[in-house]
Amino acid sequence: MIKVALFGYGHLGKIHSKCLKQTSFSFIGYHDPHVAVQEDGDVISYEDGDRLMEECDACIIASTTSSHTELIKKAISKGKHFFVEKPMTSTAIEAMEIDQLLSDHPELISQVGFVERYNPAYTFIKPSIREPRFIEVHRLAGFSPRGNDVSVVLDLMIHDLDLVLSMVPSEVKEIKANGLMLVSDSLDICNARIEFENKSVANLTASRMSLKQMRKFRVFQKDAYLSLDLDEKKAQVVSLSDESEDNAMKVNFGGTDKYMSISNSKKMDGNAIVDELNDFYNAIKNGQQPMTNCRAALKTSIVADKIEKIALESSII
Numbered sequence: 001m002i003k004v005a006l007f008g009y010g011h012l013g014k015i016h017s018k019c020l021k022q023t024s025f026s027f028i029g030y031h032d033p034h035v036a037v038q039e040d041g042d043v044i045s046y047e048d049g050d051r052l053m054e055e056c057d058a059c060i061i062a063s064t065t066s067s068h069t070e071l072i073k074k075a076i077s078k079g080k081h082f083f084v085e086k087p088m089t090s091t092a093i094e095a096m097e098i099d100q101l102l103s104d105h106p107e108l109i110s111q112v113g114f115v116e117r118y119n120p121a122y123t124f125i126k127p128s129i130r131e132p133r134f135i136e137v138h139r140l141a142g143f144s145p146r147g148n149d150v151s152v153v154l155d156l157m158i159h160d161l162d163l164v165l166s167m168v169p170s171e172v173k174e175i176k177a178n179g180l181m182l183v184s185d186s187l188d189i190c191n192a193r194i195e196f197e198n199k200s201v202a203n204l205t206a207s208r209m210s211l212k213q214m215r216k217f218r219v220f221q222k223d224a225y226l227s228l229d230l231d232e233k234k235a236q237v238v239s240l241s242d243e244s245e246d247n248a249m250k251v252n253f254g255g256t257d258k259y260m261s262i263s264n265s266k267k268m269d270g271n272a273i274v275d276e277l278n279d280f281y282n283a284i285k286n287g288q289q290p291m292t293n294c295r296a297a298l299k300t301s302i303v304a305d306k307i308e309k310i311a312l313e314s315s316i317i
Contacts, residue, residue: 005056006030008063019273069094085113087154092305110294111280114162118275120268125235135202136218140210151186153308157206170198179311192307235265
């Protein structure tokens with residue numbers, strides 16, 4: 001039995017509370033100094049966060065971003081496995097501190113809440129991703145006070161940065177970015193262009209000032225086009241081949257014949273948060289780090305930090 005505790009009982013914390021009950025964890029309680037004690041079935045609300053940390057084997061950190069670093073350090077010092085919601089920390093420097101602490105505790109399992117890795121549409125399309133050359137991403141959301149303690153880069157774009165960096169097998173060569181502060185004290189809209197050493201390019205746009213919601217990827221690679229709608233949980237793969245395949249359509253390109261095949265996922269079911277929490281549970285049971293562990297997520301934090309700084313230098317305030 002793995003006893004898990006939840007730190008943070010706001011919007012996201014309540015979602016984690018519901019999802020934890022669908023996992024194999026023994027959910028012993030939650031703590032949030034900013035939320036009045038609330039009934040949550042048989043789950044206990046702890047006024048003393050230190051006591052809760054002592055009594056658990058692992059913890060879920062879903063509190064405000066500014067509190068992440070302190071809670072992570074406390075978990076490491078107490079020898080507790082931990083799952084922390086994105087962004088892992090408020091700054092890249094803090095992320096580097098966590099990385100250094102974890103280097104002395106290889107037995108501890110860590111995971112960052114990059115939930116899009118578990119989106120069923122992404123898992124459908126993932127086997128077809130092979131050295132993409134150009135990636136176009138749009139993540140748009142309406143304004144909400146929740147999450148505004150960090151910029152749109154750390155609040156929204158960081159999900160897409162995680163996916164892009166996992167797709168492209170190359171180091172980042174150059175970053176160009178610009179953005180706007182509209183209603184908060186940090187970037188509310190940002191566009192970033194990432195050029196990689198292998199000449200691949202990714203263009204990402206994130207906004208929390210949109211009238212509609214959108215989470216879409218378009219991926220172009222040799223002989224294939226892939227589209228991904230993370231919001232609708234749908235994906236499509238369009239492949240071109242020199243040889244005829246089952247259900248492939250013959251297409252002529254200026255005298256050259258190609259065979260086009262299309263694979264659609266349709267709308268898929270699944271709870272990505274439950275899936276990532278189950279991954280965390282299994283990682284602890286098996287003693288193996290999950291794919292989005294904190295040390296692996298450090299690269300994403302560093303790239304996000306660079307984008308934010310570059311965009312701020314060119315932003316219109």
